[in-house]
Amino acid sequence: MRLKKLSLLNFKNIARQELTFCDGANCLVGDNGAGKTNVVDAVYYLSMCKSSLPMTDAQSILHGTEGFVLEGHYLSDEAKTERIACSFSRKGGKILKRNGKEYERLADHVGLVPAVIVSPADSALISDSADERRRYLNACISQLDRTYLHTVMRYNAVLAERNRLLKTRPDETMLAIYDRQLTEHGTKIHAARAAFVERLQPVVAEYYRTLSDDREQVELHYKSELNERPFEEILQAARQKDLVNEFTTSGIHRDDLALRIGGYPLRKYGSQGQQKSFLIALKLAQYAIVAQACGERPILLLDDLFDKLDAGRVEQLIRLVADESFGQIFITDCNPTRLKAILDKAGGEYALFTVEGGEIRPANDAATEEPAATETSDAP
Numbered sequence: 001m002r003l004k005k006l007s008l009l010n011f012k013n014i015a016r017q018e019l020t021f022c023d024g025a026n027c028l029v030g031d032n033g034a035g036k037t038n039v040v041d042a043v044y045y046l047s048m049c050k051s052s053l054p055m056t057d058a059q060s061i062l063h064g065t066e067g068f069v070l071e072g073h074y075l076s077d078e079a080k081t082e083r084i085a086c087s088f089s090r091k092g093g094k095i096l097k098r099n100g101k102e103y104e105r106l107a108d109h110v111g112l113v114p115a116v117i118v119s120p121a122d123s124a125l126i127s128d129s130a131d132e133r134r135r136y137l138n139a140c141i142s143q144l145d146r147t148y149l150h151t152v153m154r155y156n157a158v159l160a161e162r163n164r165l166l167k168t169r170p171d172e173t174m175l176a177i178y179d180r181q182l183t184e185h186g187t188k189i190h191a192a193r194a195a196f197v198e199r200l201q202p203v204v205a206e207y208y209r210t211l212s213d214d215r216e217q218v219e220l221h222y223k224s225e226l227n228e229r230p231f232e233e234i235l236q237a238a239r240q241k242d243l244v245n246e247f248t249t250s251g252i253h254r255d256d257l258a259l260r261i262g263g264y265p266l267r268k269y270g271s272q273g274q275q276k277s278f279l280i281a282l283k284l285a286q287y288a289i290v291a292q293a294c295g296e297r298p299i300l301l302l303d304d305l306f307d308k309l310d311a312g313r314v315e316q317l318i319r320l321v322a323d324e325s326f327g328q329i330f331i332t333d334c335n336p337t338r339l340k341a342i343l344d345k346a347g348g349e350y351a352l353f354t355v356e357g358g359e360i361r362p363a364n365d366a367a368t369e370e371p372a373a374t375e376t377s378d379a380p
Helices: 035-049 120-127 130-145 146-167 174-214 230-235 238-245 272-295 312-322 337-347
Strands: 004-009 014-021 026-029 067-075 082-087 093-098 113-116 216-223 254-263 299-302 329-333 348-356 357-364 365-370
Touching: 004 329, 014 026, 014 035, 014 357, 026 035, 026 216, 026 254, 026 337, 035 067, 035 082, 035 113, 035 299, 067 348, 120 130, 120 272, 130 146, 130 174, 130 254, 146 174, 146 238, 174 230, 174 272, 174 312, 174 337, 216 272, 230 238, 254 272, 272 312, 312 337, 329 337, 337 348
Parallel strands: 026 329, 026 348, 113 299, 299 329
Antiparallel strands: 004 014, 004 067, 067 082, 082 093, 216 254, 348 357, 348 365
16 A cells, blocks of 8 residues: 555644655654654554544644644555545544545544554553553454454443443343343454464564564463453453452453563563564564555554664664565654665665654655665674
8 A cells, every 4th residue: 555645734733735755665854843753643544543642633633723634645556546534623523534435433444544653652562551552452453354343342332331330230130231242242352362463473573583683582472361261251250359349350351462582571571672673573563464464565654763773773674674575664763864874775766855843845756766785784
């Protein structure tokens, strides 16, 4: 999937902008706070109907205005055109349109324009609670299976009703009804997550070996009570505990994704460099699986890579994603000279944009750069 044109109106610090992109790497360079990440976030927004950052739709509106509009013109790998428009206003809420037709449900759009983002915010997958890792799993699987997202939404709605009941007047008949519904939806979610993690594990390990020169073994493990026994048994066994605590203490909403290096928890035993490499391997593995399942190469968003990796590893990564198995890429960086040097060595088509105070302008025409004659080091 390639984004050919992007229009932004009153989005974050960008008042109005019309951008045309190349099919290869599109590089946004500028100082911190200039608006580079806002462009990348707009691309993500048009794929996932929400920001990649922990912020509300209202917080994405340019100060002093009442709403924003994003529109993207796409060309699929099979040469099919798509026009996606997303608008949000303080009074009217969010509207998403595909080729001029409004979606009845935003969830129906997820997966049409697949995208994978690598950003500094990914560190929350290691440092924060299990909520972050469940959200990651949900977002990944939703791009592969639209019914999954609907199932998660139904599960959460039933869970909220059950928790409300536990806080007021617990009724055995209603609890039994909610338990059957949680079991139905939760079992499907568990199966989808388990299958996805099983597919993810070997691909993450392979990408990590490439990025780290085969230094350590990494692994993923899906932690869930449903790995041990059926959901209905879990809910029944936890009934008294739920009544005392006045909320549902067990279920797939408590699941986690364990990240390990050398057999030990990544958060405690992984160095900063190892953690960063693990996260990038995780996202590249996600990319490979989505591309294979959808038959469409996702748009790859690499935000502030040098915050995550040293120059040697960034160079290694750029060469890796310059392969034909990857499609269109968006990269942000503060140093145009450094980024251009790495892209020139990697070879391939790229376009450079400068970003300053919410204004984006082309720094060069999209061009095919010839690979440099000198070899580049694989050393981290």
